[in-house]
Amino acid sequence: MQGSSRLVGRLVLTLFVLWTVATILFLIFRLAPGSPLAAFVTPTFTAEQQESLTRQFGLDRSLFQQYLLYMSNLLQGNLGESFFYKRPVAEVVMTAFGNTIALTLGSLLVAYAFGVVMGAVFAWKRGTWIEGAGIPVVLVTRAAPEFWLGMVVLAIFAFSLGWFPGGGANSAGLTFSSEWARIFSLDFLRHLILPAFALALYLQGLPLLLMRTNMLEVMQEDFVTMARMKGLSNWAIVMRHAARNALLPVATAFALGIGQSVGGNVVVETVFSWPGLGRMLVEAVASSDYPLAQGAFLLITTVLVTMNFVADMLYSLLDPRIAHAGHR
Amino acid sequence: MRAIAETRAVRGTRRSFLVGLGRAFDLVRRDPFATAGILIYAVFLFVAIFADQLATHDPHQILYRANRRVASNLPPFGDHILGTTNLGRDIYSQLIYGARSALLVGISAAFAVVLIGTLVGLVAGFFRGWVDMVIMRVADVALGIPFLPFVIVLSSFLEPSMWNVVIGMALVVWPSTSRVIRSQVLSLRERTFVEAARVTGCSQARILFVHIAPNVLPLSFVYGSIAIGWAILTEASVSFLGFGPGNTVSWGSMLQNAYVSQALSRGWYHWFVPPGICIILVVVAGFFVSRGFEEVLFPKLRD
Amino acid sequence: MTVLSVQDLQVHYRTSRGVAQAVRGATFDVPEGQVVGVVGESGCGKTTLARAIMGVMPKTAHTAGGKLVFQGTDLLSLSPRELASKRWREIAFIPQSAMNSLDPVYRVGTQIAEVLVDRGGMDRKSAMRRAAELFDMVGLDVVRLRDFPHQYSGGMRQRAAIALALALEPKLVIADEPVTALDVIIQRQVLDTFKDLQKRLGLSVILITHDISVVAYASDRVVVMYAGEVIESGTTREVLQRPFHPYTMGLYKAFPELHGGGTLVPIEGTPPDLIDPPPACSFAERCPFVEAACREMKPALAPVASGSLAACRRSPEADRLRVLAGEASTWLRS
Numbered sequence: 006m007q008g009s010s011r012l013v014g015r016l017v018l019t020l021f022v023l024w025t026v027a028t029i030l031f032l033i034f035r036l037a038p039g040s041p042l043a044a045f046v047t048p049t050f051t052a053e054q055q056e057s058l059t060r061q062f063g064l065d066r067s068l069f070q071q072y073l074l075y076m077s078n079l080l081q082g083n084l085g086e087s088f089f090y091k092r093p094v095a096e097v098v099m100t101a102f103g104n105t106i107a108l109t110l111g112s113l114l115v116a117y118a119f120g121v122v123m124g125a126v127f128a129w130k131r132g133t134w135i136e137g138a139g140i141p142v143v144l145v146t147r148a149a150p151e152f153w154l155g156m157v158v159l160a161i162f163a164f165s166l167g168w169f170p171g172g173g174a175n176s177a178g179l180t181f182s183s184e185w186a187r188i189f190s191l192d193f194l195r196h197l198i199l200p201a202f203a204l205a206l207y208l209q210g211l212p213l214l215l216m217r218t219n220m221l222e223v224m225q226e227d228f229v230t231m232a233r234m235k236g237l238s239n240w241a242i243v244m245r246h247a248a249r250n251a252l253l254p255v256a257t258a259f260a261l262g263i264g265q266s267v268g269g270n271v272v273v274e275t276v277f278s279w280p281g282l283g284r285m286l287v288e289a290v291a292s293s294d295y296p297l298a299q300g301a302f303l304l305i306t307t308v309l310v311t312m313n314f315v316a317d318m319l320y321s322l323l324d325p326r327i328a329h330a331g332h333r
Numbered sequence: 334m335r336a337i338a339e340t341r342a343v344r345g346t347r348r349s350f351l352v353g354l355g356r357a358f359d360l361v362r363r364d365p366f367a368t369a370g371i372l373i374y375a376v377f378l379f380v381a382i383f384a385d386q387l388a389t390h391d392p393h394q395i396l397y398r399a400n401r402r403v404a405s406n407l408p409p410f411g412d413h414i415l416g417t418t419n420l421g422r423d424i425y426s427q428l429i430y431g432a433r434s435a436l437l438v439g440i441s442a443a444f445a446v447v448l449i450g451t452l453v454g455l456v457a458g459f460f461r462g463w464v465d466m467v468i469m470r471v472a473d474v475a476l477g478i479p480f481l482p483f484v485i486v487l488s489s490f491l492e493p494s495m496w497n498v499v500i501g502m503a504l505v506v507w508p509s510t511s512r513v514i515r516s517q518v519l520s521l522r523e524r525t526f527v528e529a530a531r532v533t534g535c536s537q538a539r540i541l542f543v544h545i546a547p548n549v550l551p552l553s554f555v556y557g558s559i560a561i562g563w564a565i566l567t568e569a570s571v572s573f574l575g576f577g578p579g580n581t582v583s584w585g586s587m588l589q590n591a592y593v594s595q596a597l598s599r600g601w602y603h604w605f606v607p608p609g610i611c612i613i614l615v616v617v618a619g620f621f622v623s624r625g626f627e628e629v630l631f632p633k634l635r636d
Numbered sequence: 637m638t639v640l641s642v643q644d645l646q647v648h649y650r651t652s653r654g655v656a657q658a659v660r661g662a663t664f665d666v667p668e669g670q671v672v673g674v675v676g677e678s679g680c681g682k683t684t685l686a687r688a689i690m691g692v693m694p695k696t697a698h699t700a701g702g703k704l705v706f707q708g709t710d711l712l713s714l715s716p717r718e719l720a721s722k723r724w725r726e727i728a729f730i731p732q733s734a735m736n737s738l739d740p741v742y743r744v745g746t747q748i749a750e751v752l753v754d755r756g757g758m759d760r761k762s763a764m765r766r767a768a769e770l771f772d773m774v775g776l777d778v779v780r781l782r783d784f785p786h787q788y789s790g791g792m793r794q795r796a797a798i799a800l801a802l803a804l805e806p807k808l809v810i811a812d813e814p815v816t817a818l819d820v821i822i823q824r825q826v827l828d829t830f831k832d833l834q835k836r837l838g839l840s841v842i843l844i845t846h847d848i849s850v851v852a853y854a855s856d857r858v859v860v861m862y863a864g865e866v867i868e869s870g871t872t873r874e875v876l877q878r879p880f881h882p883y884t885m886g887l888y889k890a891f892p893e894l895h896g897g898g899t900l901v902p903i904e905g906t907p908p909d910l911i912d913p914p915p916a917c918s919f920a921e922r923c924p925f926v927e928a929a930c931r932e933m934k935p936a937l938a939p940v941a942s943g944s945l946a947a948c949r950r951s952p953e954a955d956r957l958r959v960l961a962g963e964a965s966t967w968l969r970s
Contacts, residue, residue: 226736227733227736227737228736228738228739228740230692230737231729231731231737231738232739233692234690234692234723234724234728234729235723235724235750235754236721236722236723236724236725236755237754237755238754241750241754245750246739249739249741250739250740253741323741324740324741325740325741325784325786326740326784326786329783329784329786329787
């Protein structure tokens, strides 16, 4: 009972946040100095063309009417048409989204698998040289700008050694029967490895440090002492009891990480010319393709907010103290 | 009488100064990491202040060789410590001036974030009720805004300037500080000394700023030292993407120049490695310092 | 038959100030089928003793001497592997706070089954059947097996902890303050259940507590500890009715409900620093009957008139001292 009302509460909040961000975005784009079309419309446009554009974007109406139009379009999934691609924004954005998700999930999975294991090892080896040498290395990877890590990785592995392609998601000239065939092709994987590795290098620090701290804390708990008194094996104590408890916050961080990476990948995507959502946003902003910029931004926001919600739910699902409240 | 009181006061301050110094040394001994962090900050601060003296060339100036040709792509360790860019600019001097803009952005953004975050957290935690409700919902919204994309969109509408990063951070990053400060205030306001202040008839403002605020300041510092690094990283990203100001040299813009000038494929590591290392050093210093603070604040984390 | 014989046990802790001698030569026996209460103030070494017998101590602690002879073998001479195989199957433990001692992310039934499967070699199905049986024994509703620890009340948690301890039918159970966290009425109920099971199963028990009324209620024998040493031991009846050590007299006085009213009189002062313990009687500084000689030599634990053992130079005069100790003014420092 309590759980479901909590769920509804979080859901309402999530929708509220989405709506507010969409509104803020509307205000930014409409209230910014000059017409949003100014950057796009060049003197070569005829008056007629200009007028049709103005009408298309509802700029001849009052701000409030524009807002209503914008919201009703959003609700129908209508994000307008890209100036540059001359195609519906929703369509353009979804292609990029697939690439971004592949990159995000690929790098996060590697980063978290590595981080969780190494975090547990560091906790276990507390006070040894392994920890002494490992922690500074981890801190450096966390402090490095993602895109710089990308540049170094690119310079070494793609250009100096020539092991991997220097950018893009697919080799030029290749065609695929479907989007799925493209994403699951060997060619795509070959292009994915380097950017995913660079991102993973940056991302692994968080789960590692989180896991290490949690493990150290959990190992102090009475139930771990009890597990030893019960004569359980080290494996059972560490994996079944300590790690299971220490993993709770890491799982949440993973979900949050998906949401943050989708927006945060902007720079890495640019370095590797990865045709993802972030790079699309950058290009759209740079070329004043504002329907596309708006669409990309909204999609990034939606993923972020949704994953915040999922993380929250995941935590209560995994932690019985929240999932099974009551019944005393 | 007064003289005695004064000398006593002087001695008191001197003693507290000595105690403070002793504590600092204690920290150095107990936490070499925090010390390293502070040292790194000090070095960069020195470089930023004396950039004019330390730089060998004007970072923007296109340099020429004796034969009147552009001094482009000179290797490091020759006449130019770190060599020159493909347009004949001195990389070392750019690096030195980069410290200036990095610290300027880092410190102002950290200051803005911590100031807003602390104030909002104090108010929310102290007044609770609907004030808290509204503030926390606003915080939820801010946390729902993707940070870097937001700064990019912001930069495209405002004049290109390094202050865009500061504004973006001030608008979006404060909630993480606020939330922590708020929960701290929620527990502080139930403590005896606050209760005592209330009973003796202190005003709300006095309780909040005189009795509660000083107790959360160390926590603000922790977040501040992390925010400096974050701001520098963001500034670098924004400049790298080409949304930075064209007229200032920053580590991010250096990296962007290197990237678009094909420094990667030509293996000019001396161009794009040093700015990255500088960024890492400053950000790591922030981690170290905040870690030091944390260990002083929450001794539980220590063995 | 003696199940466990603790002989001159020494346990040391590394601390930032030096080595703390938490247990200093504790000696006592646990006869089969009996409850031995170990009583003393907090910090007297009773919990350290319990954990030393279990062989599970913090990294900073180690046994520095003595023997723990359990059914003929010295536990301290066993390899970690041999010791681990004895744990829970032969010696089980009931913790003070079952809340923190049960893993919060697993159902209670799962945690009982874990021990039965991992240590008892049962299959899952019979383990669950046995868990239900154990719940029935300790007076818990079987449906509660599916609950998580945080869904239990304090009393239920302690009952679950008892069920967990009895899972593998151990010879010896060490109960460290098993009812301290509970309110008085629940304490009594849980103790009754425990006592009843102990008799039915013929368990040997070491009951560790600071509460002398719990000892009086539930134990057959009592061991009084002070500053890491055993200062008096014997049958509960003799030790409580005819204490020979002034500390025991004072302790008794500190629990007025035991002797039908009277005022609570705490023993003033603090126990000695265990990093640098005095070579004399460790109670001397707080003892109202202290004499110069008490501060010079440590008294040995020796038989006294009642048949108990006591470590006090003045134990021959105990009858007279006991009368004095009955007066509150004796314990108040001028």
